[in-house]
């Protein structure tokens with residue numbers, strides 16, 4: 231059996247802070263992404279999604295301590311040199327960030343920067359071939375009249391077109407894996423849908439594995455095959471997206487689902503999550519979700535729940551067995567108090 235495209239095991243990231251205890255941003259994260267699979271990573275702001283992805287790509291500063299294992303096509307990436315990781319990024323992992331302007335150089339034409347991204351990783355290709363390939367890539371991401379668009383500067387592109395250009399650049403060296411961190415958050419809703427369609431098409435047509443990071447569970451509905459829900463630096467639930475949506479076992483996932491407008495009616499009896507996530511230096515003991523959880527019992531305040539399989543998904547909640555599937559369990563949503 232060949233190794234998975236991306237295999238993350240027990241990943242932890244700690245930031246050292248002057249005059250105070252170390253800050254653990256991410257802990258015990260496992261993630262497996264197969265070729266051609268879309269894996270959604272969902273959680274509120276500050277849950278550790280970006281730190282996890284930066285660790286995978288070797289982009290964290292030297293102040294961050296990364297432990298665990300990140301294997302790309304079976305090859306360990308943790309502890310490799312900057313030089314090695316630069317080759318991995320761009321050639322084997324393409325990445326797309328929330329704000330396309332941070333990825334584009336305002337002083338170079340879009341065609342030139344894509345062409346350059348190709349030539350950095352392929353020393354033998356001629357300038358002319360790389361330029362032609364840049365136009366092909368703009369066509370791949372459905373930019374109209376790509377020959378003309380290639381000669382324009384980023385400021386001449388709309389927000390949606392810029393994000394398409396960034397995706398073209400991420401695809402320049404035919405990476406096996408694309409990591410998209412909130413790729414649609416800065417865009418308006420219709421454009422968001424178009425960018426999601428594009429990423430979905432690249433996955434289906436090119437067979438790339440795609441990690442899609444988002445704070446919006448709605449974005450992964452109907453798109454992701456697997457989803458990991460993160461809270462406070464840990465994965466609290468994961469499974470196939472259809473299973474997680476049909477029968478979420480963690481109160482946090484249930485709360486996220488309740489806040490989706492398209493599910494509001496079906497979930498009328500679920501309440502959205504009160505409060506906000508704890509700051510990184512002040513995460514509560516036990517289950518870090520307990521201050522916001524309507525179902526918290528004494529045990530939740532002292533004992534951290536492990537991620538474990540329950541039915542078709544895995545969840546880290548002491549009371550996970552007590553929640554029913556969403557379609558049928560609403561009338562008796564609140565489980566009975568535990569002794």
Ligand SMILES: Nc1ncnc2c1ncn2[C@@H]1O[C@H](COP(=O)(O)OP(=O)(O)O)[C@@H](O)[C@H]1O
Nearest residue numbers: 245255274275276277278279280281282509510
């Ligand atoms: N360089 C850093 N030093 C200290 N803390 C950091 C650093 N980068 C991120 N963090 C903290 O790590 C936590 C997770 O951040 P992040 O992964 O960016 O969250 P998100 O899920 O919104 O992407 C946050 O509490 C953030 O403040």
Ligand code: SF4
Nearest residue numbers: 517520523530547548
């Ligand atoms: S372990 Fe307790 S506090 Fe945490 S989500 Fe489950 S019920 Fe809520």
Ligand SMILES: [Mg+2]
Nearest residue numbers: 279280281411
């Ligand atoms: Mg982020």
